[in-house]
Amino acid sequence: MNVTVRQLAEWVRGEVLGDPELTISNARTLGEAQPGDITFVENGKNLSAWHSSKASAAIVPVSVPVNGRPIIRVSDPLMAFASIVRQLRARPSEAPGGVSPAAHIHPSAKLAPGVTVGPLAVIGEGVEVGANSTICAGATVGRFCKIGSDTTIHPRVVLYDECVVGSRVILHAGVVVGADGFGYRTAHGRHIKVPQLGWVEIEDDVEIGANSTIDRGTFGPTRIGAGTKIDNLVQVGHNCQIGKHNLFCSQVGVAGSAATGDHVVLAGQSGVSDHVTLGARVAVGAQSGVPSDVPDDQHVFGSPATPVHEQIRMHFSLRRLPDLRAEVKEIKKRLDAGSGKNGN
Known part of the structure; x- marks a missing residue:
């Protein structure tokens, strides 16, 4: 052109x-x-x-x-x-794909007008899919899931039973929503599975990157707030309550029952411990580990994560350690000389 x-x-x-x-x-x-x-x-x-x-x-x-x-x-x-x-670089618009004859759709599923379903996709009993949404090839939508309008479920995505996905959501290839949370009790030397009887709710305008996983709640929902964007290879544990417009970078891990406020940023490879709450507008630096609650508007870094200004102070102190060690040795040498320990 x-x-x-x-x-x-x-x-x-x-x-x-x-x-x-x-x-x-x-x-x-x-x-x-x-x-x-x-x-x-x-x-x-x-x-x-x-x-x-x-x-x-x-x-x-x-x-x-x-x-x-x-x-x-x-x-x-x-x-x-x-x-x-x-x-x-515009390409001619594709005509609506309709429903592939190679897809498997339960007779009780309800597909709104404009829905596209690719070959080998599976849509289970009681599923509801909103207008103009796309279920791509090989995706699996479990029983009684609800999907909003204009949502795209890319190839090989798996939605376990009873998950709720809002409108204008994008789930990239390999995303798994609603797998069991990692919950066990130890009794008589054995790990006994705690039943995971909840579900996952993904609100409107969320995007989740390839091969990320969102576990279902134990008894209620794991929730991803509206407008949140999640990168590839991210794990969100069971019962988490993720706020609106969060940004989670690649390889972030959020342990079970953690919660975040709105506009939280988790940089790559950072981790949040279970039952921790991050306030609104918190930013967590790359490769940081957050073991305890963080109030609103804090920027934290390190493992364990502390406010950035504290990390800067510790960083400069660490850089001075060789000089401080040399000074201590010199002071010790003079003290030893003054006390006659050198044999004088």
Whole structure:
């Protein structure tokens, strides 16, 4: 597709500086862009890369100066660029897939208009699927699950019985929702399974990455709040109550019965102990372990996790340990000399 810079600016409601009639054929990042491409500059740190780039034009923040090539000024260059990429690389819309004859759907299941079901998908007894949702090939939806509208269940996702999934939810390949929580009692030297009789509720606009797992509650729901985004390979244990608009990065683990407030961020490979509560807007640094409750608006780091300013102080103290050790040895040497321990 060939379009002018002026047309691109209209797509993203940006301001053109430079030649608006320049023709653009593709959109690529700064390092990959070639003549005829448009790229983007997210902030001032990328200016040198923009100056050396081969791109013919760029989408830039409002503060970026002109350097002779056309630019489109917008408030959010990344999202504007994403919009342009989507339109330049647009493929013909697929016709609604309908229900594959190779899918297995229980006669009691209720599928709203516009639902697509791929081959080898399994939809169990009493399931309800909302309008325009997609159940991709090989996915399994257990008995009495409820799925909202415009939700996408990707291949090989498994929803155990009685799970509830909201509208505009995306579950990526391999996600498992509603497996038994890890609950056991030890009696007479044996681990006895505690029955897991609850379910999982995933609210609207949640996205869960590939191969992540959300365990069902013991007696009530494990809940994922609206707007929360979960990366690949994340584990959320049974009875957890996850707030709205949380961000969980890859390999995060949240142990059973933990709770988070709204807008919590857990960086990669961090872990939260069971029965711990994180307040609203808490941020946990990468590879941190959180053993106890954290109040609202705290940024914590380390294992055990403590406020960032404490970790910084400890870090600088650790860096000084070799010098402190040398000073202590010198002081000890002088004390020993003064007390005659050297044989004088």
